[in-house]
Structures are given as C-alpha cells and as structure tokens.
Amino acid sequence: MRFQAPRGTQDVLPSDSYKWLHLEATFRDLVSLYGYEEIRTPTFEDTELFTRTAGETSDIVTKQMYSFLDKGDRSITLKPEGTAPAIRALIQHNLCPPGTVTRLSYITPVFRYERPQKGRFREPHQFGLELVGSSAATADAEVIEVTVRFFEAAGVPDLFVLLNSIGREACRQGYSEAILRFTASFMADQPEEFRAKVNKNPLRFLDSKDEAIQVLLKELPPISEFWEEDTRARFDRVQKLLTAAEVPYRLAPEIVRGLDYYTETVFEVHSSYLGSQSALCGGGRYDNLIKELGGSDLPSVGVGIGVERTLMVVEEVGKNPQVPAPDVFIVAAGAEAFEACHAMARELRNGRLKTLMDLEPRSMKAQLRQADKAGVRFAAILGEDEMAKGVVQVRDLLKGEQHEVPSVGVVDWLKTR
RNA sequence: GCGGGUGUAGCUCAGGGGUUAGAGCGCCUCACUGUGGCUGAGGAGGCCGUGGGUUCGAGACCCAUCAUCCGCCCCA
Numbered sequence: 305m306r307f308q309a310p311r312g313t314q315d316v317l318p319s320d321s322y323k324w325l326h327l328e329a330t331f332r333d334l335v336s337l338y339g340y341e342e343i344r345t346p347t348f349e350d351t352e353l354f355t356r357t358a359g360e361t362s363d364i365v366t367k368q369m370y371s372f373l374d375k376g377d378r379s380i381t382l383k384p385e386g387t388a389p390a391i392r393a394l395i396q397h398n399l400c401p402p403g404t405v406t407r408l409s410y411i412t413p414v415f416r417y418e419r420p421q422k423g424r425f426r427e428p429h430q431f432g433l434e435l436v437g438s439s440a441a442t443a444d445a446e447v448i449e450v451t452v453r454f455f456e457a458a459g460v461p462d463l464f465v466l467l468n469s470i471g472r473e474a475c476r477q478g479y480s481e482a483i484l485r486f487t488a489s490f491m492a493d494q495p496e497e498f499r500a501k502v503n504k505n506p507l508r509f510l511d512s513k514d515e516a517i518q519v520l521l522k523e524l525p526p527i528s529e530f531w532e533e534d535t536r537a538r539f540d541r542v543q544k545l546l547t548a549a550e551v552p553y554r555l556a557p558e559i560v561r562g563l564d565y566y567t568e569t570v571f572e573v574h575s576s577y578l579g580s581q582s583a584l585c586g587g588g589r590y591d592n593l594i595k596e597l598g599g600s601d602l603p604s605v606g607v608g609i610g611v612e613r614t615l616m617v618v619e620e621v622g623k624n625p626q627v628p629a630p631d632v633f634i635v636a637a638g639a640e641a642f643e644a645c646h647a648m649a650r651e652l653r654n655g656r657l658k659t660l661m662d663l664e665p666r667s668m669k670a671q672l673r674q675a676d677k678a679g680v681r682f683a684a685i686l687g688e689d690e691m692a693k694g695v696v697q698v699r700d701l702l703k704g705e706q707h708e709v710p711s712v713g714v715v716d717w718l719k720t721r
Numbered sequence: 722g723c724g725g726g727u728g729u730a731g732c733u734c735a736g737g738g739g740u741u742a743g744a745g746c747g748c749c750u751c752a753c754u755g756u757g758g759c760u761g762a763g764g765a766g767g768c769c770g771u772g773g774g775u776u777c778g779a780g781a782c783c784c785a786u787c788a789u790c791c792g793c794c795c796c797a
Contacts, residue, residue: 385797
C-alpha cells in the first residue's frame with residue numbers, strides 16, 4: 305500500500321495488458337488492409353519536436369500541456385497529440401513527395417497536464433492515421449471508414465459517426481463573425497482573458513455547455529449556409545461514399561474540433577455506451593497543416609483514436625478478449641517425480657504447448673487445484689508408478705476423464721485434442 | 722486551474738473518541754497420507770495512505786500532504 309502511482313497513470317493488471325496488446329494488434333491488422341504503413345516510434349519521438357509542438361500548432365492554453373524544464377533549463381513540452389509529430393516526421397524524411405499519396409499509421413503515448421478522471425489520463429495513448437497528398441473526397445471517406453471498421457473489429461457496440469464540415473477560410477471567417485454578432489451581449493460581461501480566447505476561435509462557442517450561450521445561438525443559421533460551392537460538393541460526396549460503405553453517420557453541426565488547422569470535413573466517432581465521456585476519436589481534413597509546419601502545400605486527412613477510452617467501452621459491454629489458458633498443468637505425484645516432471649515440461653514446451661507446473665512438489669490436491677484455477681484443460685500426472693511403466697496419466701479436467709498415455713507420445717496426444 | 726467525494730486485509734467494504742480493528746469473497750492447510758470443482762473445520766494475511774496536531778486515550782476529531790473518483794474547465 306505504500307507504493308503510489310504517479311498522478312494520472314493507471315495500475316495495469318496482466319489481463320489489462322493483454323487487452324491492450326490485443327487492441328493494438330487489431331489496429332495494425334485492420335489498417336494494413338488499407339495500405340497504411342506504421343511510423344516506428346524512434347522516427348518521430350524527438351524531444352525538439354515535442355517542444356515545437358506546443359507553440360506552433362495549437363493556441364489552446366498551455367496549462368494543459370505537460371511542460372517542464374530539463375537539466376539544461378530548456379523548456380520541454382511532451383507532445384499533446386500525434387498528428388503534428390507524425391506530419392513533422394513526414395516532412396523531415398520527405399515521406400510524401402508532391403504528386404504522391406502516402407498512408408501512415410502510428411501508435412504513441414501522448415501527454416496532457418489535466419486533472420485526471422475516468423477516461424482521462426495524463427498519459428493516454430493514441431492510434432493514428434494520416435492520409436497525405438490527396439484532396440479527393442474519397443480520402444475523407446476512407447479515413448472515416450477505416451476508423452469505423454477498426455472500432456467494429458475491436459468490438460465497440462452501437463457506434464456512429466458525427467460528421468460536419470467547417471469549410472475553408474472564407475467560410476469560417478464569415479461564420480465566426482456571425483457567431484460573434486449573436487453572442488455580443490453575452491461577451492460584454494465576460495473577462496478580458498475569456499474574450500481574447502473566444503475571439504481567436506469563435507467556433508468553440510458551438511459546443512459550449514453554457515445555457516446562456518446556447519439560447520443566444522438558437523437563431524444562428526447552420527454553418528452549411530456559409531459553405532462555398534466546392535465545400536458543399538465535397539460534403540455531399542463524402543456522405544454518398546459513407547452510405548455506400550454502410551458507415552452509420554449523423555450530421556452534427558456542433559462538431560468543430562478544437563484545433564484551428566482543420567479545414568472542411570471534421571468527424572468524431574461515438575458509442576452510446578460511452579455516456580458523457582465524449583468521443584472515442586477525432587479527425588478530419590487539415591489541408592493547411594503541412595504547409596504551416598514548413599512542408600509542401602499538401603492536403604491531408606487523418607484521425608486520432610483514444611486507446612484507453614476504446615478499451616473502456618469494450619470492457620463495459622464485456623467483449624474483452626480473454627487471455628488464452630495454458631494447455632497443460634504438470635502434476636508431480638510425490639516429490640520423487642519432481643525432476644522428471646521438469647523434464648516433461650521442457651519436452652511439452654519444445655512441442656509448443658503452454659505448460660505450467662507448481663514450483664514446489666506440494667500435495668496432488670494443491671497442484672490440481674492450481675491447475676483448475678489456471679483454467680487448463682489437461683493435467684499431466686507423473687509419479688513413480690508412471691515412471692516405472694513409462695506412461696503419463698493425462699486428466700481431462702473438463703470432462704473428468706483420465707487417460708494413460710505412453711510418455712513418448714504425450715505431446716502428440718495433447719496436440720490432437 | 723476550480724468545486725466536491727473517497728483512502729481500513731489480495732478484492733469489495735463495515736467500524737464515526739474507549740480493551741486485543743471486523744465481515745464477505747479470495748488465499749493456504751486439514752477432513753481425503755496419489756486426483757480439481759462441492760461441503761465442513763482451522764489458519765495466514767493490517768505503518769487503518771503519509772506527516773503533524775487535539776486528547777488520559779485517535780482507525781475515528783482538526784490541519785497539511787499524496788493518491789484516487791465525480792462534476793466544471795478543456796478535449797489534439
């Protein structure tokens with residue numbers, strides 16, 4: 305009880321660890337079907353990149369960044385999300401020359417200095433996809449579809465996509481002005497700091513939980529009335545593609561995403577099982593990000609998936625993958641057979657059978673109880689009598705049957721079951 | 722960053738100033754000396770989160786601190 309984990313981290317049980325690895329494998333398998341290649345960790349987990357991530361790509365208050373001074377008094381900020389670092393790696397290593405299309409995936413921890421609560425940690429993990437180099441609506445739809453297929457494969461029930469388009473600069477400019485007009489009376493009473501924040505990105509008002517704001521915005525026309533013609537065309541096309549792919553989606557004009565590098569398509573995936581704990585993932589198109597980070601003028605669309613939240617939903621509905629039980633438990637009938645049991649364990653493991661054995665030659669009752677607890681199907685019992693006869697008693701713990709099997713044939717016998 | 726709840730056995734929790742801190746589940750042993758699950762009996766396991774304070778006496782009350790959970794904020 306004296307050990308206390310660092311704030312905002314989780315105690316991870318062995319079974320949780322297995323679920324995590326299983327989800328990771330599900331993600332890798334699924335996205336590889338669509339041609340996404342994984343960026344390995346060392347490629348983009350560079351401290352300097354973290355540092356720049358904080359200032360350049362986000363105007364979100366820095367108190368949510370995980371910042372500290374290192375031993376050289378440099379200000380270090382741990383990366384708060386995966387997209388910008390992945391895009392930096394892409395620029396740095398020229399992974400997407402103009403004229404080509406590149407599909408990247410990554411699995412990475414991210415860090416946020418927030419008050420931890422359920423479903424929100426200081427070191428959460430993110431699965432991410434970046435589809436770079438295409439401005440086609442099919443790219444938007446592909447990223448959304450892959451994301452949904454992943455959640456389906458992971459066992460997330462009742463999922464649906466919330467879809468919106470926030471248009472291009474002119475559209476957002478016009479809409480922002482409209483929002484500020486509608487909320488002028490509210491803003492007048494607000495502190496200077498708040499006004500400065502909102503003026504920077506008035507779209508954030510749309511998903512505000514403040515009732516006064518929501519009342520004022522009741523008469524606000526939807527953003528679709530500010531769309532330019534090509535935005536509308538893309539949005540229609542994306543919807544058609546999603547329908548064809550049988551991806552369940554709803555239009556959600558209130559979804560604007562927090563970062564200002566998004567353009568046009570934005571989406572989230574929700575599950576009705578998650579309740580108020582927000583979305584499982586967030587994504588969309590960001591056609592200006594690569595240029596802003598110093599790369600070519602490349603269009604891009606991507607998604608970041610919250611690993612812990614996904615696991616929470618899967619856990620909630622009891623669709624956890626179970627750790628596979630061992631195949632055999634070796635029971636030493638009498639201390640004299642203990643060494644021979646070890647030899648048999650080596651033999652079974654050489655035959656690729658997952659084999660357990662008690663560490664001490666305890667009573668058979670205790671050993672069999674261990675076997676039962678471990679969930680194994682077979683107990684292989686070896687004592688002096690069996691050694692003399694050159695056999696092993698193999699007990700089927702499920703059926704309660706017991707078979708006498710020649711020692712030399714045990715591996716084969718077990719493998720054919 | 723703001724407000725609130727909770728820290729007692731491996732787990733879930735009871736005990737709300739007064740002997741030696743409890744229950745259920747789990748674990749171990751025995752009944753059954755070479756056969757699991759069921760039953761019964763017995764047993765092990767506690768810096769009562771940590772530090773300070775009040776008191777004759779603190780697991781309990783007060784302060785601080787750490788952890789954790791729930792709102793808010795925020796959500797890449």
